[in-house]
Amino acid sequence: MDAATRIEAPLSLPASWYSDPALWQRERQAIYGTSWNLIARADQLETPGSYVAHVVAGWPVFVLRGRDGALRAFHNVCRHRASPIVEDGQGRCEVLRCRYHGWVYDQDGTLRRTPGFGADIDLAEFGLIPIRVESWRSLVFVCLDRKAPPLALWLGSLTERAAGYPLERMKFHRMMVIDLGVNWKTYGDNYAEGYHVPTVHPALNRAIRMDTYEVECAVAEGVQVHRAAAAGGGTSGLWLWKFPGLFFNIYDWGMSVVRLEPLDHLRSQLVYWYLFTDDSPETRARRDEMMTWSLTIVEEDKQICREVQRNLDAGIYDTGRLSPVLETGVIQFQDWVRGRLASAGD
Ligand code: FES
Ligand SMILES: [Fe+2]
Structure with missing residues (x-):
C-alpha cells in the first residue's frame, strides 16, 4: 500500500481503563447515569401495585404501577436510614412499607407515617426520591438524569x-x-x-x-x-x-x-x-x-x-x-x- 492510500489503524483504549475503579465511578455518572436504562417489560407492571426493583449501574431503583394506573419510579432507598423499600425483583405491594423500621410511604412517594419514631419530623421533607420513567412500546425505562432527552428521542433511529x-x-x-x-x-x-x-x-x-x-x-x-x-x-x-x-x-x-x-x-x-x-x-x-x-x-x-x-x-x-x-x-x-x-x- 503506498503512502497516499495508507489507512490509519486507530489505537484502542489503554488497558488500565478496563480495571480502574475511579474511572468506573466516572463512567457510572457520565454514561449510565445520563442514559435511559431498560428496567421492565410492560407485562410485569400491568396490575396496580406491581413493581420491578433492580440495581441500575449501582443505583437501586424501582418502578411501580399505582392504583391510579400511573407508572412511577423511585430510588429504592428509605429516607430514614437508607434501607431498601422493596426487595429486588418483581412483586406486588399495597403499601410501601420500609423493611427496616416500617416507615410507610404513599405510592406517589410521600412519607405518610413513621410508626413509633417518638419525635416530630416534617413528613414532606422525607419523601422517596423520584426518578424519571417512560415506556416505549412494551418496554419500560428509567433515567437518573433530569436533563436527559425524552426516551423516544434518546432511542434515536432504533425506534x-x-x-x-x-x-x-x-x-x-x-x-x-x-x-x-x-x-x-x-x-x-x-x-x-x-x-x-x-x-x-x-x-x-x-x-x-x-x-x-x-x-x-x-x-x-x-x-x-x-x-x-x-x-x-x-x-x-x-x-x-x-x-x-x-x-x-x-x-x-x-x-x-x-x-x-x-x-x-x-x-x-x-x-x-x-x-x-x-x-x-x-x-x-x-x-x-x-x-x-x-x-x-x-x-x-x-x-x-x-x-x-x-x-x-x-x-x-x-x-x-x-x-x-x-x-x-x-x-x-x-x-x-x-x-x-x-x-x-x-
Ligand atoms: S430505614 Fe426505613 S424505616 Fe428505618
Ligand atoms: Fe461474539
Whole structure:
C-alpha cells in the first residue's frame, strides 16, 4: 500500500481503563447515569401495585404501577436510614412499607407515617426520591438524569429500525442472567465487531453469511446496526445496539432483548429476555433449541472476554491497533466512551 492510500489503524483504549475503579465511578455518572436504562417489560407492571426493583449501574431503583394506573419510579432507598423499600425483583405491594423500621410511604412517594419514631419530623421533607420513567412500546425505562432527552428521542433511529418487529405481540419466553466477570467495556468491544465470529463462534458462523456482515454507526444517536444474511439452512442476523448497554438481537426464529449491566469496575452481567411470536406448546421444544443455540454464542463470548480481561489486567499489554475495516464498531464504541467522559468534564 503506498503512502497516499495508507489507512490509519486507530489505537484502542489503554488497558488500565478496563480495571480502574475511579474511572468506573466516572463512567457510572457520565454514561449510565445520563442514559435511559431498560428496567421492565410492560407485562410485569400491568396490575396496580406491581413493581420491578433492580440495581441500575449501582443505583437501586424501582418502578411501580399505582392504583391510579400511573407508572412511577423511585430510588429504592428509605429516607430514614437508607434501607431498601422493596426487595429486588418483581412483586406486588399495597403499601410501601420500609423493611427496616416500617416507615410507610404513599405510592406517589410521600412519607405518610413513621410508626413509633417518638419525635416530630416534617413528613414532606422525607419523601422517596423520584426518578424519571417512560415506556416505549412494551418496554419500560428509567433515567437518573433530569436533563436527559425524552426516551423516544434518546432511542434515536432504533425506534424506526425496530419498527418492523412486533415487540408488543411477542411473548416472553425466559430470562437468563449471565455473569460476565469482566469490565463492561470488554464485552462492549466484543459486541462491536463480527471479526471474531469465524474464530470464536463456529455455529453462528455456519448460520450467517459472513461475507455479507456489515456494520453501520449512527454516531450522533449512539446507535450501531450490525447485520448479516442467512446462510443456507441458517438465519439472518440483525443486531441493534443503543449505547451504552441495550441490545436487540433479532434472528429469523425470534429475538432477545439484552441489557449489559456494569456491576463495578471488574464485573458486569448480561440480562437476556428471549421473546417469540409463537408461544404454542407444540413449538416449545424448538424455542428451547434456539435459546440453547443463542446461549452457546453468549458462552463463547463470555469465555474469550474473561481471558482478554485477565490479560488486560496482567500488565503486559497497554494498547493495540483497531482495524478500520472490520472494527469500525469498536472504534465508534470507544469514541463514545471517551466522548462521554470528556463532555462530563473529564
Ligand atoms: S430505614 Fe426505613 S424505616 Fe428505618
Ligand atoms: Fe461474539
